[in-house]
Each structure stands twice: as structure tokens, then as C-alpha cells.
Amino acid sequence: MAIITLITDFGTADGYVGAMKGVIARVAGTRPAPTVVDLAHDVPPGDIAHGAWVTATSTTEFPHGSIHVVVVDPGVGGKRRDVVVHARGRWYVGPDNGVFAYVAERCREAYAIENERFRAEHVSRTFHGRDVFARTAAAIAAGEDPATAGPRVELVGRLAWGPREREVGRVVHIDRFGNLITDLPEAEAEAGGAVLVASDVLPILGTYEDVAPGQLLAYIGSAGTVEVAVRDGRADRRLGVSRGALVMPCKADAARGPYR
Amino acid sequence: MAIITLITDFGTADGYVGAMKGVIARVAGTRPAPTVVDLAHDVPPGDIAHGAWVTATSTTEFPHGSIHVVVVDPGVGGKRRDVVVHARGRWYVGPDNGVFAYVAERCREAYAIENERFRAEHVSRTFHGRDVFARTAAAIAAGEDPATAGPRVELVGRLAWGPREREVGRVVHIDRFGNLITDLPEAEAEAGGAVLVASDVLPILGTYEDVAPGQLLAYIGSAGTVEVAVRDGRADRRLGVSRGALVMPCKADAARGPYR
Amino acid sequence: MAIITLITDFGTADGYVGAMKGVIARVAGTRPAPTVVDLAHDVPPGDIAHGAWVTATSTTEFPHGSIHVVVVDPGVGGKRRDVVVHARGRWYVGPDNGVFAYVAERCREAYAIENERFRAEHVSRTFHGRDVFARTAAAIAAGEDPATAGPRVELVGRLAWGPREREVGRVVHIDRFGNLITDLPEAEAEAGGAVLVASDVLPILGTYEDVAPGQLLAYIGSAGTVEVAVRDGRADRRLGVSRGALVMPCKADAARGPYR
Numbered sequence: 001m002a003i004i005t006l007i008t009d010f011g012t013a014d015g016y017v018g019a020m021k022g023v024i025a026r027v028a029g030t031r032p033a034p035t036v037v038d039l040a041h042d043v044p045p046g047d048i049a050h051g052a053w054v055t056a057t058s059t060t061e062f063p064h065g066s067i068h069v070v071v072v073d074p075g076v077g078g079k080r081r082d083v084v085v086h087a088r089g090r091w092y093v094g095p096d097n098g099v100f101a102y103v104a105e106r107c108r109e110a111y112a113i114e115n116e117r118f119r120a121e122h123v124s125r126t127f128h129g130r131d132v133f134a135r136t137a138a139a140i141a142a143g144e145d146p147a148t149a150g151p152r153v154e155l156v157g158r159l160a161w162g163p164r165e166r167e168v169g170r171v172v173h174i175d176r177f178g179n180l181i182t183d184l185p186e187a188e189a190e191a192g193g194a195v196l197v198a199s200d201v202l203p204i205l206g207t208y209e210d211v212a213p214g215q216l217l218a219y220i221g222s223a224g225t226v227e228v229a230v231r232d233g234r235a236d237r238r239l240g241v242s243r244g245a246l247v248m249p250c251k252a253d254a255a256r257g258p259y260r
Numbered sequence: 261m262a263i264i265t266l267i268t269d270f271g272t273a274d275g276y277v278g279a280m281k282g283v284i285a286r287v288a289g290t291r292p293a294p295t296v297v298d299l300a301h302d303v304p305p306g307d308i309a310h311g312a313w314v315t316a317t318s319t320t321e322f323p324h325g326s327i328h329v330v331v332v333d334p335g336v337g338g339k340r341r342d343v344v345v346h347a348r349g350r351w352y353v354g355p356d357n358g359v360f361a362y363v364a365e366r367c368r369e370a371y372a373i374e375n376e377r378f379r380a381e382h383v384s385r386t387f388h389g390r391d392v393f394a395r396t397a398a399a400i401a402a403g404e405d406p407a408t409a410g411p412r413v414e415l416v417g418r419l420a421w422g423p424r425e426r427e428v429g430r431v432v433h434i435d436r437f438g439n440l441i442t443d444l445p446e447a448e449a450e451a452g453g454a455v456l457v458a459s460d461v462l463p464i465l466g467t468y469e470d471v472a473p474g475q476l477l478a479y480i481g482s483a484g485t486v487e488v489a490v491r492d493g494r495a496d497r498r499l500g501v502s503r504g505a506l507v508m509p510c511k512a513d514a515a516r517g518p519y520r
Numbered sequence: 521m522a523i524i525t526l527i528t529d530f531g532t533a534d535g536y537v538g539a540m541k542g543v544i545a546r547v548a549g550t551r552p553a554p555t556v557v558d559l560a561h562d563v564p565p566g567d568i569a570h571g572a573w574v575t576a577t578s579t580t581e582f583p584h585g586s587i588h589v590v591v592v593d594p595g596v597g598g599k600r601r602d603v604v605v606h607a608r609g610r611w612y613v614g615p616d617n618g619v620f621a622y623v624a625e626r627c628r629e630a631y632a633i634e635n636e637r638f639r640a641e642h643v644s645r646t647f648h649g650r651d652v653f654a655r656t657a658a659a660i661a662a663g664e665d666p667a668t669a670g671p672r673v674e675l676v677g678r679l680a681w682g683p684r685e686r687e688v689g690r691v692v693h694i695d696r697f698g699n700l701i702t703d704l705p706e707a708e709a710e711a712g713g714a715v716l717v718a719s720d721v722l723p724i725l726g727t728y729e730d731v732a733p734g735q736l737l738a739y740i741g742s743a744g745t746v747e748v749a750v751r752d753g754r755a756d757r758r759l760g761v762s763r764g765a766l767v768m769p770c771k772a773d774a775a776r777g778p779y780r
Contacts, residue, residue, distance in 0.1 A: 001553070003545055005538065011302065011436040012272065012532065013310070015318025018265065018299035019482075022321025025263055025297075029323070033261070037545075038298060038558060039538035042531065045437050046492060050533070058535025061542025061650070063549070074492060078469030125467040127482035130321070176531040177565050207597030207645040222539075222647035232566060232594060271562065271696040272532065273570070275578025278525065278559035279742075282581025285523055285557075289583070293521070298558060305697050306752060334752060337727030385727040387742030390581070 002034035002141035003066040007054055008129065009043040010071065016127070017041055020069070020134040023120075027138035034141035039068070046074035048098040049159050049243060053173040053181070056102035057223045060088055067137045069129075070094035077125035082113040082132045083153065084146045091146055093136045095128070098157035107155060114150030161244060169195075169226060169247040178234025182247045184226040193252035194218070197228050198239040203252040208232075262294035262401035263326040267314055268389065269303040270331065276387070277301055280329070280394040283380075287398035294401035299328070306334035308358040309419050309503060313433040313441070316362035317483045320348060327397045329389075330354035337385035342373040342392045343413065344406045351406055353396045355388070358417035367415060374410030421504060429455075429486060429507040438494025442507045444486040453512035454478070457488050458499040463512040468492075522554035522661035523586040527574055528649065529563040530591065536647070537561055540589070540654040543640075547658035554661035559588070566594035568618040569679050569763060573693040573701070576622035577743045580608055587657045589649075590614035597645035602633040602652045603673065604666045611666055613656045615648070618677035627675060634670030681764060689715075689746060689767040698754025702767045704746040713772035714738070717748050718759040723772040728752075 004024060010016040021036055028034065039058055043051045051072035059068045073080075073095045085092040085100050087107040092100055100107070113119065113132055118139050120131040140146050161170055169184025180197070189195055194203045195218050202218035208231045211217045216238065221227035226247060229235045236242075264284060270276040281296055288294065299318055303311045311332035319328045333340075333355045345352040345360050347367040352360055360367070373379065373392055378399050380391040400406050421430055429444025440457070449455055454463045455478050462478035468491045471477045476498065481487035486507060489495045496502075524544060530536040541556055548554065559578055563571045571592035579588045593600075593615045605612040605620050607627040612620055620627070633639065633652055638659050640651040660666050681690060689704025700717070709715055714723045715738050722738035728751045731737045736758065741747035746767060749755045756762075 005541075007535075007538075012298075012300055013302035013304070013314075014433075014435045015267075015300055015314040016435075018267075018297070018314070018318035019321045021265075021297050021299070022318060025295075025326070026321060026323050033295065035545075035553065036297070037538070037541050037556070038532075039541070040532055040535055042533035044533070054533075054535040054538070058538035058542060061539045061546060063542075063546050066542075066545070075469055077467030124480075124482040126479065126487075130482065173534075175534045175536075209595055209598030219646065220644075222644040222650065227646075272558075272560055273562035273564070273574075274693075274695045275527075275560055275574040276695075278527075278557070278574070278578035279581045281525075281557050281559070282578060282586075285555075285586070286581060286583050293555065296557070335729055338729030384740075384742040386739065386747070390742065 001032055003037060003062060004034045004137045004141055005037040005039040005059065005062065005066065005068045006041070007039045007043065007051060007068065008041050008071040009045050009047065009051065010041055010129070012041050016129060019130045023130055023134040024138045027135065027142065031142060034138070043072050046072065048072050050173065051099045052101045052159060055092070055099060059090060062090065064089035067091045067093065067140050069133050069137045070099045071129035071133055072099050073097065073128065076128050080157065081153065082128055083110050083155065084113055084136055084149050085110045085155065086146065091140055093133050096155050096157045098159050100155060101157060101159045104155045109147070110153050110155050111147060112150035112153045115148060117144060118149045167249060171241060171243050171245045171247060174236050174243055177229070178236040180228040180235050180241060181221055181223065182226045184247055184249065186220045186224055189220070189226045189249045192249045194250050195226055196248045196250045197245070198241055200239065201250060202228060261292055263297060263322060264294045264397045264401055265297040265299040265319065265322065265326065265328045266301070267299045267303065267311060267328065268301050268331040269305050269307065269311065270301055270389070272301050276389060279390045283390055283394040284398045287395065287402065291402060294398070303332050306332065308332050310433065311359045312361045312419060315352070315359060319350060322350065324349035327351045327353065327400050329393045329397045330359045331389035331393055332359050333357065333388065336388050340417065341413065342388055343370050343415065344373055344396055344409050345370045345415065346406065351400055353393050356415050356417045358419050360415060361417060361419045364415045369407070370413050370415050371407060372410035372413045375408060377404060378409045427509060431501060431503050431505045431507060434496050434503055437489070438496040440488040440495050440501060441481055441483065442486045442488070444507055444509065446480045446484055449480070449486045449509045452509040454510050455486055455488070456508045456510045457505070458501055460499065461510060462488060521552055523557060523582060524554045524657045524661055525557040525559040525579065525582065525586065525588045526561070527559045527563065527571060527588065528561050528591040529565050529567065529571065530561055530649070532561050536649060539650045543650055543654040544658045547655065547662065551662060554658070563592050566592065568592050570693065571619045572621045572679060575612070575619060579610060582610065584609035587611045587613065587660050589653050589657045590619045591649035591653055592619050593617065593648065596648050600677065601673065602648055603630050603675065604633055604656055604669050605630045605675065606666065611660055613653050616675050616677045618679050620675060621677060621679045624675045629667070630673050630675050631667060632670035632673050635668060637664060638669045687769060691761060691763050691765045691767060694756050694763055697749070698756040700748040700755050700761060701741055701743065702746045702748070704767055704769065706740045706744055709740070709746045709769045712769040714770050715746055716768045716770045717765065718761055720759065721770060722748060
């Protein structure tokens with residue numbers, strides 16, 4: 001049975017997510033309905049980079065062939081394109097505005113969504129989640145070939161920062177707990193044994209309980225990259241660090257230097 | 261397979277929504293379970309008008325015969341009636357306190373929920389979502405005839421404002437993005453080409469990108485009515501406008517008058 | 521079909537819940553997938569007592585044999601054990617840190633999760649929700665015997681307060697509406713007809729509408745215990761009461777004494 005997941009910035013107070021689910025149920029009709037999975041709906045309004053990270057790190061747990069709809073779309077109805085993307089054995093549906101920036105690194109093919117079988121009869125200017133993306137996902141789930149959605153295109157959506165530079169990482173996501181998630185992979189960080197973030201040198205430890213409550217630590221997070229946290233606290237507030245901040249691998253014994 | 265959607269003000273921190281889902285699963289027993297769909301759970305606590313709008317605009321995307329449970333119910337256990345409503349080819353289950361005010365305009369029949377096959381054996385005074393509404397939805401999904409739930413009744417629940425007056429609209433909903441959603445239909449608004457809201461005259465444009473970031477605009481929203489937004493911002497805060505505010509269609513060239 | 525419910529403090533902005541759902545879908549493979557039910561994801565970060573109460577009061581509505589995953593796990597990767605618990609005819613999966621404190625009162629057997637069939641090949645130090653608990657739930661849903669997860673263990677997780685003392689209750693949960701939910705059972709409270717909370721004596725009434733808007737009341741809540749609320753308001757703020765506060769049954773006519 002087909003799986004469709006939904007990642008949006010629609011929140012859970014309005015009916016927007018509900019309308020998308022309604023479209024999927026209605027398109028399925030008497031066929032077996034796809035399984036619809038709520039992946040994340042409280043992406044901060046219009047925060048494309050947040051949506052991109054959630055998309056990159058959670059959808060690969062799903063089986064090959066699964067369909068992932070991403071609606072963080074402040075430019076809806078404007079110049080950015082509606083696209084369907086084939087990457088990492090899965091299908092991604094949403095606006096080409098950067099939400100697929102990480103996914104696109106492994107993109108094999110992308111198509112504009114123009115064919116009427118993939119769009120509602122009347123498409124509103126401000127709710128493509130309902131009128132285009134839910135429709136497209138439902139059409140793919142029902143067996144339509146995504147390659148017939150429209151002409152093949154190159155993805156143009158980018159985030160504020162480019163591809164990772166060698167030996168320097170960035171904070172690419174701050175999660176609900178205030179943990180700083182970086183794109184610095186385990187292999188590079190562990191060579192030195194520590195990272196420099198803000199003006200702190202933090203040795204890479206194992207898990208939160210390796211420090212006392214209220215203390216900072218770095219560790220290899222569940223995405224396989226360096227993270228920085230405060231045990232039972234928020235690292236973003238402690239360090240005053242925002243998304244995009246640089247994180248550099250360094251020697252653990254730098255921690256014994258004058259920085260402290 | 262039957263579809264049951266849930267709209268509540270229970271939030272996603274407590275177990276109330278979970279208890280309702282448990283009841284539905286338990287009533288289904290060994291029969292094929294209905295598909296349960298989370299529609300919206302962060303309706304502001306006790307905000308009947310908010311729940312009414314979400315109900316009106318999202319449930320019609322679902323197929324005919326679908327069942328929609330609405331629990332925004334500050335008067336639970338008191339004088340308002342538990343009802344099941346047939347409207348627009350779908351079934352609505354909840355309190356008769358105004359949450360069905362929009363739906364009721366197209367209501368064909370409504371029944372009080374009194375029959376024991378539609379209620380738990382012991383009904384608590386403060387959680388009819390679990391003890392009555394989830395039960396009733398599960399019973400209908402299992403094939404019970406809703407017309408046997410109890411005596412036929414007239415709906416009495418109303419919102420603070422009455423039916424729409426001619427040629428004047430109101431802000432009927434403010435969404436997560438701070439967009440002002442009105443009940444002024446496209447046909448009436450477009451004749452003049454602009455709307456007056458607060459002390460601003462706003463020409464009706466197509467979508468957010470038609471103005472610069474931070475600017476106000478009016479457009480025809482996804483419900484087919486006029487909406488007012490700030491691109492990449494919040495119109496509710498910019499205009500200091502609350503739900504219930506009046507919105508009037510006017511000539512677009514009024515925008516060139518002394519108001520600006 | 522197997523049912524797996526999820527209770528977490530992961531919120532709905534990040535991809536953590538999504539990753540757990542992906543694991544469950546992937547483990548199911550071509551077998552019929554279990555029904556995954558979102559029970560509550562906005563448990564306050566790290567708030568074990570909150571998670572424990574939600575677990576205790578919502579999961580028993582689900583049928584026997586259902587599987588309930590609870591991830592409120594600030595000590596992940598540290599000393600607390602990963603466990604699967606059999607209680608009240610259902611299976612509970614999560615950390616042994618107190619989230620099962622109420623459930624454990626009716627616990628029949630508990631097992632550490634050590635067997636590789638119940639864990640991912642590579643288990644991260646900080647995300648057992650994905651790498652252990654979702655896996656274990658999926659394995660049980662697929663027919664694995666939970667008793668083979670690992671050695672039988674005694675649960676050691678406790679909350680800040682012990683088992684209930686005779687004739688005194690506590691506020692054990694504060695819900696989204698600011699209602700104070702106690703562990704004082706109906707039978708004990710109703711004998712006297714009132715409760716003492718903070719410095720107020722409140723007679724036990726039926727439901728919110730039994731008092732005027734803005735007034736305090738006590739009543740028997742949907743968990744069968746005493747609750748304290750303000751009609752159309754928040755009792756936690758009105759009384760300045762936190763979780764753990766004592767609540768004592770008393771005679772209703774004490775309300776006519778000098779306390780008022």
C-alpha cells in the first residue's frame with residue numbers, strides 16, 4: 001500500500017492539513033487509500049531551511065517508493081515551480097524553493113507539475129498544498145507515472161548557505177529541545193576529538209548523562225553529525241547561537257587552553 | 261472503508277485525543293477499523309467560532325459519507341445538546357453550540373444523541389468527546405443508522421454574528437499565518453476590485469508575491485472568499501484587526517484617494 | 521491488525537516522530553503494516569510525570585494487545601534501561617525512568633530490550649525512540665514474542681511522589697485548559713462532598729456550567745478522580761498551584777466557614 005507523508009508549516013489549528021488529507025481520500029475513491037502519515041506540521045511559518053532539514057533526515061527511514069509532500073511555501077502562486085523529485089529511491093512533491101536542497105544532492109530526476117491529471121481542475125493561487133501537491137501525491141499513489149507530470153527540469157531552489165566547505169561545519173537546524181544540529185560528519189569531527197562553537201571548545205562525548213545537568217556537551221547525533229546540547233537545558237539560548245553559525249573541528253586539548 | 265476525522269481544542273500534550281482514538285479502535289473490535297484522520301487539534305481552547313470555520317472549510321474535501329467529529333465544547337455536560345447532523349452529504353458529530361453554524365446552513369437533518377448504542381455505558385459529565393462523540397462516530401462507521409441516534413431536532417447553536425449581510429463581509433477566521441479570512445465571496449468583491457478593511461483600501465491582487473515583502477494585500481483565498489495578508493508577515497498584527505471586523509467591497513481607485 | 525500508539529515529547533516541528541513512523545513502516549515491509557496512532561507529541565520536553573499520566577489515562581481505551589510506545593527520555597543513552605512492559609493486557613515500550621510509574625502498579629512482567637531482533641543494527645546514543653523503541657514495537661506487531669526481548673527485570677523508575685497516601689490526594693497532572701487533575705478517587709471525595717485545595721474549600725459539583733463563568737469548581741473528572749477547574753478560565757493560574765500540590769477531602773459545609 002502506498003505511503004504519503006506530509007511535512008508542512010500549516011500548524012494544527014487550521015484546516016489546511018485536513019483539506020490536503022481530504023483530497024487524498026477523495027482521489028483514492030473506491031481504490032485502497034494510501035496510508036497518510038503526519039510527519040511534521042509545526043515547521044515555523046515560511047521557514048524553508050527548517051523544512052529542508054526535517055525532509056532530509058526523517059524521510060529516508062521510510063521504504064523505497066514512499067511519497068513525501070513538503071509544503072513550506074511562502075512564494076505559492078508566484079514564480080517558484082511546483083515539482084516532483086525522484087531522489088534516494090523516494091518521491092518528493094512540493095515547491096522548488098529550497099525545501100529540497102539536501103534531497104537534491106542525491107536527486108536523479110525532477111519534473112514540473114503541469115499535467116492536469118496531477119492538479120485540481122481549479123487551482124487556487126494560494127493553496128497549492130491542496131490543489132497541486134496533495135493531488136500529485138494521490139495520483140502517484142494511484143499508479144500515475146510521475147515522469148508524466150510535466151517537463152523534466154533542473155532544481156533551482158537553494159538555502160542561504162551553499163554546499164558544505166571542507167573541514168568546517170554549520171548549525172543547520174535547531175530542534176525543539178534547543179539542540180544545535182550541525183552538518184559536520186562524525187568522521188571529520190572525531191579525528192580531532194572536539195569542536196569549536198561560539199567561543200567554546202567542546203570535547204565530543206557520548207550522551208547527555210556524560211555531563212552534569214546544565215552543562216554543555218558535543219556528541220554525534222542521530223543524523224550522524226555533530227550536535228551541541230545542554231543537559232536538561234537549551235544550547236541555543238546558552239550560546240546565543242542561530243542557524244548558520246560555524247562549527248569547527250579541533251583538538252580536544254584546546255579545551256585546556258586560555259579559552260576556558 | 262469508513263473515514264472519521266477529528267477536530268478538537270484538546271491540543272497534543274494531553275491524552276484526550278488519544279482516548280477518543282482508543283474508543284474508536286475498541287468499538288471496531290474485529291471488524292475493519294475506520295480510518296481515523298487528525299484534522300485539527302489546536303483550535304484555541306473553547307473557541308467555537310474557530311472550530312466552526314475549520315469544520316466548514318476542510319471537511320468538504322472528504323468523500324461523501326465521511327464522518328466528522330468536532331469537540332470544541334466548553335459547555336460539556338450542561339444544557340447544550342449532543343447531536344449528529346447530516347449536511348452536504350457528510351455526517352457531523354458534536355455539541356450543538358455553534359460549531360455547526362456554517363454547516364447547518366446546508367443541514368438536511370439533525371438528531372439528538374440519546375440512544376444507548378451511540379453512547380458509553382457510563383457517560384462522564386466532562387468528556388463527551390470520549391463517551392458520546394467518539395462512540396457515535398464509531399457506531400455510524402460500524403453501520404448503525406444515524407437517524408436512530410435519537411429524536412430529530414432543530415439546531416440552535418449560533419455564532420456571535422448572524423448570517424452574512426448583503427455587500428458587507430466580516431473577518432470570520434484568523435489563521436496561523438495571521439491572514440484575515442473573510443466571508444466576502446469572490447463575485448461580490450471583484451466587481452469593485454478592492455476592499456476596505458480597518459482604514460486601508462486594498463486592491464484585490466493574485467498572490468503574495470504581487471507585493472513587496474512586508475506589504476499588505478487582498479486576494480481571493482482558497483475558500484473562495486476575500487483574504488487579507490502581509491507578505492512574509494502578519495496582517496492581524498499590522499492592522500490590529502480581530503475576528504468579526506467588517507470588510508467592505510469598494511472601487512480600486514478609492515486607493516488613490518486621501519485614505520493613503 | 522496490530523495497533524501501535526506513540527506518546528512523545530518530540531513536538532511536531534522536527535522529524536523525530538516521522539523517523540519513528542518510517543522505521544515502523546520499513547520493518548513491516550510487505551506484511552500488513554500496523555496502524556500507527558499519534559497519541560500525544562507535545563508532552564513538555566523531558567517531563568516524565570506528564571508523560572506517565574497521559575500514558576496511564578489514555579492507553580486503556582485501546583483494545584487488549586495494543587502496543588504503546590512512550591518516549592520522554594532525557595536520560596537516553598545513559599543508565600536507565602530500555603524496557604517492554606506487560607500491564608493491563610497491553611504492551612508498553614520505552615525507558616524505565618518513571619514514565620511507566622502508574623502502569624507499573626498493574627505490571628505483570630517487564631523485560632529489558634537487548635535482543636538484536638528488537639533493536640537497530642546501529643543504535644545511536646541519543647535517539648532510542650527510533651533505534652530501539654520503534655523497532656521493538658514493530659517487532660511485536662510483526663509477531664515476535666516480547667518475552668524474548670531480553671532478561672526479565674523489575675521496573676525501578678519512579679516519580680517524585682510515592683504511591684498515594686490514604687485520604688489525601690495530589691495534583692498529578694495539569695492539562696491544556698489549566699484544569700488540575702488529582703489522584704483522589706471519586707469514592708473518597710464524595711463521602712465528604714468537598715475538597716480543600718490551596719486555601720479554598722470547593723464542594724464537588726457536576727460540570728462547568730454549575731458555576732458562573734470565571735468561578736472555581738471541583739467535580740469528578742473523566743479519569744474517575746477529583747478535578748478542579750475555573751469555568752472558561754485556568755485553575756492553575758487562579759490558585760497558583762503546581763503539580764504535586766495536596767488536595768484533601770473535607771465536609772462541604774466547611775465552605776461556609778471562615779475560609780471564605
